[in-house]
Structure formats: C-alpha cells, structure tokens
Amino acid sequence: MPETSDKIHDIVVVGAGPSGMTAALLFASVGFETALVAPAVNQEDGRTTALLQDSVTLFEQIGVWDNLRSFATPLSKMRMIDDTRRLVRAPEVTFDSAELNLEAFGYNLRNKDLNRVLAEAAQEQANLTLFEDLAVSYDFGEESVSVFCQDGAPLKTRLLVAADGRNSQAREAAGIELRRWSYPQVAVVLNLEHDRPHNETSTEFHTPTGPFTLVPLPGRTSSLVCVVTSEQAETIKTMSKDDLALELExxxxxxxxxxxxxxxxxxFPLSGLSAKSLVGPRLALIGETAHVFPPIGAQGLNLGLRDVASLGRLLTSARDMGADIGATEVLSRYESDRRSDISTRTFAVDALNRSLLTDFLPVQIARSAGLYLADKVPPLRRLLMREGIAPGTKRKTQAVRDNVY
Known part of the structure; x- marks a missing residue:
C-alpha cells in the first residue's frame, strides 16, 4: 500500500449522495480545505426528494438554490387522508403553509437534477478536491485519519465525515454499533402524469399497507411513493403501463x-437504522450513515441536511476559537446537538408507520384522535406544521423567511 502524502486535509467527506456533496460544499465554502471521495455521482436516479425550508436555506448558503429552483415545485399544502377503511378512521387534514406565512413548506424535485446541480457546483468550488474513487479502509490515529482508496494514494485528514450510506465502511471501521429493524413493506416509486392540476398540494393516503403519497412535480405531473406488501410490489412491477395507471388511479x-x-x-424494501453514536475517533456520521427510516413526511434527506448544517456551524465555531475540529469535545457537541432531533423523528415516523399496520383498536383511536385535534385546533396544527419543517421552527420561522438563519 502506498505511503500517505504529507498533506493533511481539514476534512475528508466519503460518499457523494446529496448529504455528502452538500457537506463537502458547505465545509469548503466556509474555508476548510476539503476533499470528497466517492465513485461517480448518480445522475440517473429517477426518484424525487421533497426539500423542506431549512434545506432550501442551506442550499442558498452554499450557492446552489438558484440553479435548483427551476427544477423544483412548491409544496404549498399537505393533505392527509385516512384510507384504512377500518372501524375508527381519522378525518381528512390539510396543512397550509400560508398559516405560517410561508410560500411553501418546501419544494419537490427529481434526484437526478439535485445530484447534477450539486456535482457541477462541487467541480467549481474552491477549497474542494474531488477524488472519484472508493474508500476501502481507514486508520484512525490520535492526530489524523488516513483514508485508503481503491485506486489512488491514501489521504490524511483532521476530520473524517462519513456519508457513505447505510452500509458504511467508515462507520464499521470505527466500531460504531447499530440498531437495525425492518418492516413487512416495500416502497414502489415512480412518476405520473395526470389530467387534473395538483395545485401544489401533496396528498398522503394512509392505507392498511402504509402511505400512498402523491407529491407535485412541474406541470401536471407528480411523484408517487406507494407502500405495499412485497407480494403487491411484485404484482405492480409486472403490470402493463395501462393496467398500472388504472390501478394507481x-x-x-x-x-x-x-x-x-x-x-x-x-x-425498495423498508427498513430502519440508527447508529448508537454519531461520532467516533475524528469521525462524524451524517445522513443515512447515521439514520434510516421509511419515506414518510419528507423527513429522510431533510434530517440528513440538518446534520450537515449543525456540523458546519459547530466546526466553524471551533475553528474560530482555535480548537481542533477533530477533537472529542467538538464532536461531542455535534452528538448532543443532533441526538434529540434524530431520536424524535425516528420514533415519530416509526410509530406512524406501525400505527397503519396494526389492527389494535386503541392505537387506531390514538392516531385518529391526534389527527382530529390537528384538524380542529389551529394552534396545535400550526405547532405540528412548524415542527414538521424542523424542530424549534417557531423560533426560526421569521429567519427562514428572511434567509438569515
């Protein structure tokens, strides 16, 4: 194995999904000497992502939102419909961003557009060096981490940021334990054309097998996430286009x-993952390397981007105070800052998903009562909307609108 060069990067990010690329762009934009190590970026991903307002603010900060905006469709309303057909059913509830004086809760766009814009920005970003390679092993030292790549020379860094996904080798090399779980469900995703306008409204049907969610795209098109059993998923995938269109309609x-x-x-089979620690020796986990849960409520990538924003703030503050950005005290602050948000979101999404699968009457009553109160009690509805965007949003709503957060 070749010897590591003398150059030490401030930060090396492994993984070029949206979280990894955003992290690398953010760190480089605030002056850290950054490297991004990953195979070629996936620019053919047909899925879509709903970006909530805090994510939009982060993309504004790193200078990519203007390029993304033309591909994005506002999500002005979010409608939830109980289609379980069970004895106890919740009322239909619509959350309107106008109640928070926001143009939209967020914006939906295709992953291939998101990945392409981020990749183009990474090519142009000063302080960011790109290595189209696969990191295969790591050596965690007291003062630096060595990253050994499949084809290139090893890299040294003061801090390693792992964004290499749910099967992260960096996380495994650091010995960070996981809690994993699975669901008897499969998410089928595709894009649809339709006759009627969506009016910038995302609609989520709660069905006995899981959510059936239509999310607006430009014009009269929408993305679909249909959560069903594995048998139903196989049937859907073998249907002709005409039969499938009728079934989904x-x-x-x-x-x-x-x-x-x-x-x-x-x-995609549904499963969950939670790292027992978000940090290791000169290591921070972000995105799906740290947490995975079902695609409900547009929480997955947005949670990962909040990891990025938090880590960026804390590292910048540490540097400005002359601290070692890879020190245990600095990384402990990141763990503390993110743990509550991650735990709360993971629990809420898991509980909602499991509540759709159970026939246990008290659970059905509790879910229905919660949605009934959200529909009938405006202060509660607004609180849920604010917390759905991001924790603590009540204190930040004005800042989000003014783009100063």
Whole structure:
C-alpha cells in the first residue's frame, strides 16, 4: 500500500449522495480545505426528494438554490387522508403553509437534477478536491485519519465525515454499533402524469399497507411513493403501463383524474437504522450513515441536511476559537446537538408507520384522535406544521423567511 502524502486535509467527506456533496460544499465554502471521495455521482436516479425550508436555506448558503429552483415545485399544502377503511378512521387534514406565512413548506424535485446541480457546483468550488474513487479502509490515529482508496494514494485528514450510506465502511471501521429493524413493506416509486392540476398540494393516503403519497412535480405531473406488501410490489412491477395507471388511479380515488405512467417503477424494501453514536475517533456520521427510516413526511434527506448544517456551524465555531475540529469535545457537541432531533423523528415516523399496520383498536383511536385535534385546533396544527419543517421552527420561522438563519 502506498505511503500517505504529507498533506493533511481539514476534512475528508466519503460518499457523494446529496448529504455528502452538500457537506463537502458547505465545509469548503466556509474555508476548510476539503476533499470528497466517492465513485461517480448518480445522475440517473429517477426518484424525487421533497426539500423542506431549512434545506432550501442551506442550499442558498452554499450557492446552489438558484440553479435548483427551476427544477423544483412548491409544496404549498399537505393533505392527509385516512384510507384504512377500518372501524375508527381519522378525518381528512390539510396543512397550509400560508398559516405560517410561508410560500411553501418546501419544494419537490427529481434526484437526478439535485445530484447534477450539486456535482457541477462541487467541480467549481474552491477549497474542494474531488477524488472519484472508493474508500476501502481507514486508520484512525490520535492526530489524523488516513483514508485508503481503491485506486489512488491514501489521504490524511483532521476530520473524517462519513456519508457513505447505510452500509458504511467508515462507520464499521470505527466500531460504531447499530440498531437495525425492518418492516413487512416495500416502497414502489415512480412518476405520473395526470389530467387534473395538483395545485401544489401533496396528498398522503394512509392505507392498511402504509402511505400512498402523491407529491407535485412541474406541470401536471407528480411523484408517487406507494407502500405495499412485497407480494403487491411484485404484482405492480409486472403490470402493463395501462393496467398500472388504472390501478394507481383507483388507489388515488381519481383525485388527480386519469393517470399516465411517466417512469418505470422501482421498489425498495423498508427498513430502519440508527447508529448508537454519531461520532467516533475524528469521525462524524451524517445522513443515512447515521439514520434510516421509511419515506414518510419528507423527513429522510431533510434530517440528513440538518446534520450537515449543525456540523458546519459547530466546526466553524471551533475553528474560530482555535480548537481542533477533530477533537472529542467538538464532536461531542455535534452528538448532543443532533441526538434529540434524530431520536424524535425516528420514533415519530416509526410509530406512524406501525400505527397503519396494526389492527389494535386503541392505537387506531390514538392516531385518529391526534389527527382530529390537528384538524380542529389551529394552534396545535400550526405547532405540528412548524415542527414538521424542523424542530424549534417557531423560533426560526421569521429567519427562514428572511434567509438569515
């Protein structure tokens, strides 16, 4: 194995998903000598991502939002419909961003557009060196981490940021333990064309097998996340386009009119993951390296981008005070800052998903009562909307609107 060069980067990020690329861009933009190590960026991903307001603010900070905005569709309203057909059913609830004086809760765009814009920005970013390579092993020392790549020379860094996904080698090399779980569900995702306008409204049907969610895209198109059993997923994937369009229109109760299939269906078994620690020796975990849960409520990537924003603030503060950015005290502050948000979101998404799968009457009553109160009690509804955007949003809503957070 070749010897490591004398150069020591401030930060090396491994993994070039949206969280990893955003982290690398943020660190470089505030003056850290940064390297990004990952295979070629996936610019063919047909799925979509709903970016909530805090994520938009972060993309504004790193200078990519203007390029992303033309591909994004506002999510002005979020509607939840109980389609479980059980004895106890919740009322329909619509959350309107206008109640918070916001243009939208967030914006939906295709992952391939998001990845392409981030990759182009990374190519142009000063202080950021790109290594299109695969990190295969790590040596965690007292003063630096050595990152050994498949094809290139090893890299040294004061801080390693792992964004290499749920099967992270960096996390495993640091000996960080995990809690994993799975669900008897599969998410089928695809894009649809439809006759009626979506009016910038995301609609989530709660069904006995999980959420069936239509999220607006430009024009009369929407992305779909349909959570079903594994058997149902296989049936859906083998349908002809015409039969599939009719099946999905029936599941959507024709609220958007006639459907047309705009992309091939993809399927993903649902599972969850939570790292028992977000940090290791000169190591910080972000995104799906730290937490994974079902695609409910647009929480997954947005939670990961809040990891990035938190880590960026804390590292900048540590540097400005002359501290070692890889020191245990600095990383402990990141762990403390993020743990509550991650735990709360993981629990809430898991509980909502499991509440759809159970026939236990008290659970059905509790879920229905919660949605009933959200519909009938405006202060509670506004609180839920603020917390859905990000924890502590009541204190930050004005700052989000003014782009100063």
């Amino acid at each position: 029936h599941r959507a109760h024709s609220i958007l009119g006639k459907f047309g299939i705009a992309s091939s269906p993809q399927s």
